[in-house]
Amino acid sequence: MSILPPSQDSVSESSNDKAVPVHKVQTGGSFTHDEAANGDVMALEKQPRWPKIRTTWQDAFSEFFGTMILILFGDGVVAQVVLSNGTKGEYQSISWGWGIAVMLGVYVSGKSGAHINPAVTLANCVFRGHPWRKFPVYLLAQLAGAMMGAAIVYGNYRSAIDVFEGGAGIRTVSGPSATAGIFCTYPAAFMTRTGMVFSEFIASTILQFVIFALADANNIGAGPLMPLCLLFLIFGIGACFGWETGYAINLARDFGPRLVSYMIGYGHEVWSAGGYYFWIPMVIPFLGCLSGGALYDFFIYTGESPMNKPYLGLNRFLHPKKSVWSNTHNKAVDSNV
DSSP states (O other): OOSSOHHHHTHHHHHGGGSSOOOOOOOSTTOOHHHHHHHHHHHHHHSOHHHHHHHHTHHHHHHHHHHHHHHHHHHHHHHHHHHTTTTTOOHHHHHHHHHHHHHHHHHHTGGGTOOOSHHHHHHHHHHSOOOGGGHHHHHHHHHHHHHHHHHHHHHHHHHHHHHHHTSTTOOOSSSTTOOGGGTSOOOOTTOOHHHHHHHHHHHHHHHHHHHHHHHOTTSSOOGGGHHHHHHHHHHHHHHHHOTTTOOOOOHHHHHHHHHHHIIIIIOTHHHHHHHHGGGHHHHHHHHHHHHHHHHHHHHTOOSSOGGGSGGGGGGGGGOOOHHHHOSSHHHHHHHHO
């Protein structure tokens, strides 16, 4: 199960079976088997290459563009608020902007399940049977999409950044004219290391707990209203828990734009700021989303989940076999029977 209904998450799985048409072979008359086979090969060669590529990489493209849209609107609203000195928005504008960013990103990436967050992908692999082989594909696509979105935002607001910073080529991470916070998150000055970790952990735990609740058909279930519900979820997290660390809750959302900001001249401080805070939004969202998913499944969910198996599914560690760990092996065996 993903953020969106399973039927949408399985589009690319089933579409691969449709990529190569099956042709009937005539054996009567002068039309031989070899001629039919040669005809099939020629027909396949005449097919446009791009539709086959698009089908094969459907999930990657979907997550790439969904995450790109997420960053375009999310970093875009931060840029507008910061660079206008608060005259074109305020903190709540940022909360609304990120909520809208998630909603639109989910609409764009619906064919892949609309994860747009590596931690959400991991939670779906662990608790909802999402294929493990897709995890690295989703992660890389999400990271690349976030970098592309950040680069576009920078290109759009470059002149405004020059004016705000006090000159072309001046890029700062801290200080009254700093603009690095447009792209990625930095903790408030008063935050301790423990506070930083807990802030990101509680926000990402809430995120996954509520996502599973919204996707649970045996609960009220959001159904087709899922993207709109996610808008209010992200707005709520930002409005209630976002001040201290910027509620990254997403490795791709934070690390991708942070890497872009380093590449365009913000310097080593993008890594060292906040006592090398950068690793926290990379690691903690995974722990938070796993905790949120485990909490929901343990106390509320009644469907297929490791939390609803003997020993909470931990006995898998005693059987390191593909048939035990794979999320697709048993399904493939059943379909061939």
